[in-house]
Amino acid sequence: METAVIHASHSKQGFTLIEVLVVIAILGILLALGFGSYTRWRASSAVMEGAQQFARDVDRTRTSAKRENACWRIQPSASTNATTYLIERFTTSTCTGTAVSTQTRTLPRGTQMTSNSTEINVNFVPPYGTTDASPNEYTVAWTGNTTISRTIRITSVLGKTVIR
Secondary structure, eight states, rough: HHHHOOOOOOOOSOOOHHHHHHHHHHHHHHHHHHHHHHHHHHHHHHHHHHHHHHHHHHHHHHHHHHHHHOOOEEEOOOSTTTEEEEEEEEESSSSOOSSSEEEEOOTTTTTEEEOOSEEEEEEEEEETTTTTTTTTTEEEEEEOOSEEEEEEEEEEOOOOOEEE
């Protein structure tokens, strides 16, 4: 009789191995479904960050040309799928000769930029910071999937940028 009483006083505690395996399998399926969305979101965010960075630098380059009464140039790398671009400052009102200062800017990791225009450089000349180039268009894309992309267009002689 004592053994029957001892077993009755112990309640079942914890999970069985089968229950734990079922929970792990369900979590694995949910993670697998969400991983694709997460990586696409991550790529889209990096591409947008790269496009915004380039557009800000175009605006900053134009403002600097007006402020310093000197020519400034933004020069994406001539290679296709570039990950860097240059910002150059000249002492004269034309972008000729050797640049006084050069800054190399790097796009976010995993992104690349391509020029869609024949003229890849954009020169901003004083006194109004206007550009001599026709509308230029650049594409920032994710390296692993180029369908994830943003287009930056410099639309007018005033250097207005539009991100699509």
